[in-house]
Amino acid sequence: MSNKKVFAGLAAVTGVSIFLLHNCHFNWQSHHRRYESAVRGKQTEVVFLKTHKTAGTTVQNILFRFADRHSVRVALPGGVCSYQNHQFCYPRPFSRLFVHPLTRPPSMVASHLRPGLSELRRLAPPNATFITIVREPAAMFESLFAYYGQLSASFRNAPNRSISAFLRRPASYYRPGERFAMFARNSLIFDLGGDPNRDPGDEAYLRGFIRDLESVFSLVMVAEHFDESLVLLRRLLAWEPEDITYVRLNARGQASRTRLTTEEAEQARRWSWLDTGLYRHFNASLWSKLQTLGPQCLQRELGLLRQANRRVARDCFGAAGSGPPPALQASQIQDRELRPWQPGGVSILGYELPRNLSLPPALAASCLRYITPEVSYSRHLLVKAATRLRPKRRDRESLKNGPEMRERD
Template sequence: MSQKKIFLAFTVVTMVTLLLHSGGHWSRTMQDLHAICPALSSNRPAGLKMKHTNVAFLKTHKTASTTMQNLLFRFAERNNLTVALPGRACSHQFCYPRLFSAHFVHPHTLPPNIISSHMRFRKAELHRLMPNDTIYITILREPAAMFESLFSYYNQHCESFKAANGSLESFLEQPWHYYRPQDKRSMYARNTVTFDLGGDKDHASTDAAYAQFLVDEVERVFSLVMIAEHFDESLVLLRHLLSWDLDDIAYVKLNMRTASSKHQLTPGLSAKIRTWNWLDARLYDHFNSSLWHRLSVLGPACVAREVRLLRVAQERLLQSCFGGRSPLFRPAAQIEYKELRPWQPSAKVEIVGYDLPTNLSRGFSSSAYEPCLKLIMPEVQYTKVLLRSQSIRYRQSHQP
């Protein structure tokens, strides 16, 4: 039985026990639940420490990291914080795949509170750029699912994938026939998370000590490693780590592919992917287990309550922006407002986005319009909008 199933079973038993103890009254159960979980509430009780606002998020590839970045961008704007953004020579990423340098940061976005655009992690440079009390977080995804997404997304950009004529099966049958470590975009074709973390994606698979070194280094630097498959549970831990409110972690999913752009993985293919991406698999297995250990310490009943409260907060957000219904995915070509059209990597894969909420065409004030628009804005456009607004603020503050 998986860790999550055990965790959920424990949650059910706990809730049933509470119901029986309270005589079956749900309102009493929630009071009892709060009593055994005093650190948790829908918002921060008076007297608790202030929200932590200095955050470095390592945005890994194809791991729901765009959704997380959007959450951080919106938090920064609501709290008048500065987000480190790439200089114009780097586009919307920090000159990836080069190792990160503080010189890649646009001067109008200094000194920063938050950084969350794609980079290849270099600890010393981040420590030089960010405040001393910065909390470092990142996110991982199950390696087989992540690699399938990478192969689909970059099949026309990564030379190793193009050499296999877009066939995932062919590539995995004999990866060394197609893979060239020296190719410009080879980081998408093997151990991509390891590469993003600044590690050696091509390290010998017989060196278990190197894998352990990577795990230990990530443990030492990052206060939280989120897991994409358990995004809401990860946000529960993030909220308490940063002392944020529930509204601060409400989100909608971004940068999603259509079902026709996805490749169904067999158990055999998944096993081959994990073998090929052995370092990423080692990292994922360790930090997935670590996540569930931390959740078990917090308590199944507490986590279940927090996830429920998060979803209530998201429903409230959807009500205000979309009339209570989840926004409908649309192909980019059908999205009328071009600022909401997601980037399309190739004709072989379709990334869907959202159109303007219906409510916003009915005379909403700008104060109501902007938050809803930003909630569904793709990464590239949001980065440009944020850079523009921060540049204006920078110039105003530096006027003679």
């Protein structure tokens, strides 16, 4: 199926709304009347297409916490890909068979998947708001190389597994058919359902792909302007500032980072030229929306978000001033459920609640959700879905057995 047909199919599902922002007020336009009524309160039907190494895990945690608080059903991996407990059989094209039966039909989707798309159309709520996130390609490539350096055959082909060596002659080491090759070139395009191996300079393909994305996604966030993106997300979903508070997740320690030279960064952008064009377009699009919002309104919104984040850092972690909670090496975290996954040779930082901070149980449980890694949070939501289902099953059994029991009496 062509990308154009795929995204056209999704466009028919999402009922994408275009929002107009002016003087800190906003109006909603929709292709469907029923969507207009759905957003009078907080929007709970959301599909987040999570991309790799773009701050997507932090966005996912925001959505998971919202769903957790409001008892919104989240689609979770299971079924035929139960071996992957945090993504839908990625990188295979998405199928409803990848979704755990206890979480169907969902109101929200937020785990890794590769669009595949008649199936996603059948799974997604009819009025869902589609969002995703992109990141500057050179910074993203450095993160991908570090994170998947021991997993991607293309990265391992480079001498001494060196990012500098790879970028000098990327075509010599990249093999499209090899394991985890999708992380070695145009990862954004691949994650969004496109072809990462188009001939350089195929601008018609890139323009068409961007048009198709714009027909589906109400908002494309930008990792480098994370708070500004969250301002637009909050207004798009009619949420409160407290709904978009966050603690930065899945970050690497300094020892696992490589500073690219100016030349290497440019080599990375040329190599992933589709991602570069995609990023430049949606970065400009984000700032166009923010300009429409207006500088005074934007600053007021950013102030509300950052004030709310400071309250979380203070109340949950005892953080002084405006700083975030202190990140820890995985070996320093005693609670195994709070330890983020550690890819080979990379240090991923995590958090614990301070032991010297006495928190009421309800607040402690809420604070823990900010720092629960993706895999652990997915398990928690699945257990919660199973728990919700048990009373319904008992009620059905009671109704079925009731008359029979009365006859025996």
